Amino acid sequence: MSKGGKYIPALSFDWLTPLYDPLLRWGMREETFKRALIVQAQIKPGQRLLDLGCGTGTLTLLIKQLHPDSEVVGLDGDPNVLEIARGKAAQAGVTITLDHGLAFQLPYPDGSFDRVLSSLVLHHLTSEDKQRAAHEVFRVLRPGGELHVADFGQPRSAYAKLLAPVMQHLEEASDNFRGLLPEMFRGAGFAPVDEPAQFTTVFGGLSLYQARKPT
Ligand SMILES: C[S@@+](CC[C@H](N)C(=O)[O-])C[C@H]1O[C@@H](n2cnc3c(N)ncnc32)[C@H](O)[C@@H]1O
Numbered sequence: 001m002s003k004g005g006k007y008i009p010a011l012s013f014d015w016l017t018p019l020y021d022p023l024l025r026w027g028m029r030e031e032t033f034k035r036a037l038i039v040q041a042q043i044k045p046g047q048r049l050l051d052l053g054c055g056t057g058t059l060t061l062l063i064k065q066l067h068p069d070s071e072v073v074g075l076d077g078d079p080n081v082l083e084i085a086r087g088k089a090a091q092a093g094v095t096i097t098l099d100h101g102l103a104f105q106l107p108y109p110d111g112s113f114d115r116v117l118s119s120l121v122l123h124h125l126t127s128e129d130k131q132r133a134a135h136e137v138f139r140v141l142r143p144g145g146e147l148h149v150a151d152f153g154q155p156r157s158a159y160a161k162l163l164a165p166v167m168q169h170l171e172e173a174s175d176n177f178r179g180l181l182p183e184m185f186r187g188a189g190f191a192p193v194d195e196p197a198q199f200t201t202v203f204g205g206l207s208l209y210q211a212r213k214p215t
Pocket of ligand 1: 007024053055056057058059076077078081101102103104118119120121
């Protein structure tokens, strides 16, 4: 399916996908950090937004509900989670576009989005694929556009530091826990790159990052 090879679904195994939404609500302070990510993105009316690795569409729907004047696209590589997302959108009566595709081979033209938001996706990608995805996001953003990411980061709180030696073995998360994401964003051309906040969750420190494509 991909030139990159490794693909990790929402909870590592397809058969666990139905448990994804309850687990996230319970263990990750989902509502809190997703709302904070949307506030951080400072979305303006009429903007076109991409939720990269949208999964079951919780963030995608929330963006559209909080910013009904925006055009919201969710992309994910797993057709099963996209089906769940479609059901949630229909139930909520919300119009969003849901596309099947890979984070490091985005099916969009250059400069076609104002904002790319992404939650808990980069730790699924190998180091090489994280870098490819960062370059792809840079390409599809217009000049002055912004990337806003929520994902595991270098631990800041005592609890997060305690957990990091275990959690860094999760999926492809070791780059995250070593604090390498900002450097990867800079390597793709983003400047400035910041980490405005980190939330302590049951599974460790969840950082919010922001990165701007220069004009
Ligand atoms: C932990 S889930 C997060 C889903 C959602 N963003 C959220 O916060 O609830 C990670 C998602 O990334 C998707 N994913 C993993 N590798 C991907 C890739 N290379 N391209 C696109 N999506 C990918 C998975 O299918 C899964 O839906």
